[in-house]
Every structure is written in structure tokens, then in C-alpha cells.
Amino acid sequence: MADMDDLREGVNFGLGQASQLDNFHIKGASNLGWGMKDRLSRIFNPKTGRSVMLAFDHGFIMGPTSGLERIDLNIVPLTEYADCLMCTRGILQSTIPANVNKPVCLRADAGTTILTELNRNVVIDIEDAIRFNVSAMAVMVAAGDGEMEAITISNLTRTADLGNRYGIPVMGVTAVGKQMARDSRYFSLASRVCAENGATIVKTYYCDGFEKVAASCPVPIVIAGGKKLPEKEALELCYNAINDGAAGVDMGRNVFQSEAPAAMIQAIHAVVHNNLTPDQGYEMFLDLSK
Numbered sequence: 017m018a019d020m021d022d023l024r025e026g027v028n029f030g031l032g033q034a035s036q037l038d039n040f041h042i043k044g045a046s047n048l049g050w051g052m053k054d055r056l057s058r059i060f061n062p063k064t065g066r067s068v069m070l071a072f073d074h075g076f077i078m079g080p081t082s083g084l085e086r087i088d089l090n091i092v093p094l095t096e097y098a099d100c101l102m103c104t105r106g107i108l109q110s111t112i113p114a115n116v117n118k119p120v121c122l123r124a125d126a127g128t129t130i131l132t133e134l135n136r137n138v139v140i141d142i143e144d145a146i147r148f149n150v151s152a153m154a155v156m157v158a159a160g161d162g163e164m165e166a167i168t169i170s171n172l173t174r175t176a177d178l179g180n181r182y183g184i185p186v187m188g189v190t191a192v193g194k195q196m197a198r199d200s201r202y203f204s205l206a207s208r209v210c211a212e213n214g215a216t217i218v219k220t221y222y223c224d225g226f227e228k229v230a231a232s233c234p235v236p237i238v239i240a241g242g243k244k245l246p247e248k249e250a251l252e253l254c255y256n257a258i259n260d261g262a263a264g265v266d267m268g269r270n271v272f273q274s275e276a277p278a279a280m281i282q283a284i285h286a287v288v289h290n291n292l293t294p295d296q297g298y299e300m301f302l303d304l305s306k
């Protein structure tokens with residue numbers, strides 16, 4: 017381990033300067049192989065470099081939470097508006113028609129429910145990811161959690177090793193445990209740790225100073241939406257995240273718990289891909305909700 021004495025916080029993030037290494041439309045992907053690039057290009061639109069991922073994996077820890085009681089009724093009609101679907105293999109196999117023809121980011125770890133403490137110690141079999149023809153696998157990293165940090169980093173590393181073997185990207189999902197700070201220092205560290213351990217996409221949270229989180233992460237960041245917000249605030253969150261360097265969103269509750277989920281995901285799509293302002297996005301949401 018490096019000497020921790022005089023460990024200095026980063027100050028020079030080169031904000032506003034594009035990465036000097038990228039000639040591919042996805043940050044940090046220039047040196048990857050064809051299969052990886054193809055799968056990443058299914059997730060991140062080659063024209064905009066951005067993505068609207070629809071997350072509905074919540075049931076694997078929460079059970080049938082509000083908006084996800086009936087995936088066939090609540091989520092399948094939204095899939096046409098998403099660039100990528102993030103879910104578990106159980107829902108994919110049982111409920112998502114294979115002809116929706118959308119890239120899938122498969123939730124690849126498990127190990128706990130909301131009834132107990134944070135714990136992820138199971139990673140699904142790579143053969144299932146291949147069988148489902150997924151475009152990425154998602155694994156959580158609990159940086160800063162004394163019990164789970166090493167296990168979850170090991171999950172990510174193992175998954176990245178397997179993903180590298182078969183050309184399947186891995187998305188590192190930064191956890192937000194009860195005792196963890198939710199600031200740019202924490203999210204920068206957690207995001208960078210994911211990338212350094214092999215993640216080719218990072219999912220984290222928007223925060224003050226997010227531009228430093230995005231600038232110091234060498235792979236694209238998508239943001240989670242978190243708890244349900246009023247629609248205009250959720251659109252502001254998307255707009256600010258993109259403006260501050262995110263390559264997209266991976267949102268769940270702010271879509272499927274919206275009063276008008278189909279209108280909401282289309283408005284988010286327009287903010288992310290077409291640079292609509294939050295006001296314009298909200299107007300679009302209201303129009304489509306009629």
C-alpha cells in the first residue's frame with residue numbers, strides 16, 4: 017500500500033478540456049476490442065455519445081416496489097423509449113419480450129435484501145450473461161464500507177476479468193450506504209476505484225462539484241436518479257449532470273413512479289440527447305402527458 021502520509025487531494029482536473037486520448041465516441045474505450053466497442057455503441061448512441069438507461073432492477077433487493085408491481089404492464093411499454101434496459105436475469109427471462117430489441121445491462125451481483133445489511137457476495141454466471149446476449153453487466157462497489165468494500169471490489173474485478181474474456185463491458189455501480197458521505201470527494205473516489213478496477217462504465221450520483229467526479233473518471237459516467245422528485249426537478253438533475261460531464265442517466269424511480277412514465281422518459285431522452293433545457297423538457301412532459 018502507498019504511504020498514506022501527505023496524501024493530497026486532487027486539484028487540477030483540467031475542467032472544460034476534452035480527454036486527449038479518445039477517438040472513439042465513448043470515453044476511455046479507444047483501446048478496447050471490437051466486441052466491447054460494439055456493445056458499448058449499442059448503449060451509447062454513436063451520434064450523441066449519450067444514453068438513457070432505464071433501471072428497473074430494484075426488485076432484487078426491494079421486492080415489488082411502487083411502479084414495479086407489474087413489469088409487464090409498467091415497464092414493457094416504456095422500453096421503446098429507452099436506449100438500454102437495466103434489470104436482473106429473472107425479470108429479463110420471465111417478463112421482457114426478446115423482440116424489444118434493446119441492449120441490456122444485466123444486474124450481475126446479488127446477496128442481500130433491504131431487510132438486512134448491505135451485502136453483495138454473489139456474482140451470476142458469465143454464461144448467463146452470454147446466453148442473454150447482454151451488452152453490459154452491472155456490479156456494485158461499496159467503497160468505504162468496512163465489511164463490504166473488499167468483497168464488492170473483488171466482485172467487480174472478477175466480473176471485469178470475465179467480461180474482458182468475452183467482450184462484455186462492466187458497469188461499476190457506486191453504493192450509497194447509510195454511513196457514506198454523498199459528496200464529490202466520495203463519488204470521485206468511488207467512481208475512480210470502479211474504473212481502475214476494470215469498469216468500462218460507472219454509475220454514480222449527481223452532487224455539487226460533479227464536474228470533478230466526471231473529469232477524473234476515465235470512463236463514461238451515468239447517473240442514478242435516486243428517490244422520486246417532482247418531474248421538473250428530475251429533468252433539472254439530468255440537464256445539470258449532462259452539462260457537468262455525465263454521458264447519460266440510468267434512472268428508475270423518477271421514470272416509473274412518475275404520474276406519466278412514458279412522457280417522462282421521452283422528456284428525459286430529449287434533455288439528454290437533444291440538449292433541451294429543463295423548462296423545455298418539462299413543457300414536453302406536460303404536452304405528452306395530456
Ligand code: 5RP
Pocket residue numbers: 071072073074102156189240241242243266267268269270
Ligand atoms: C441500485 C441501482 C438502481 O438501479 C439505481 O439506484 C437506479 O434507480 P433510481 O434512479 O431509482 O435510483 O443501481 O444499485
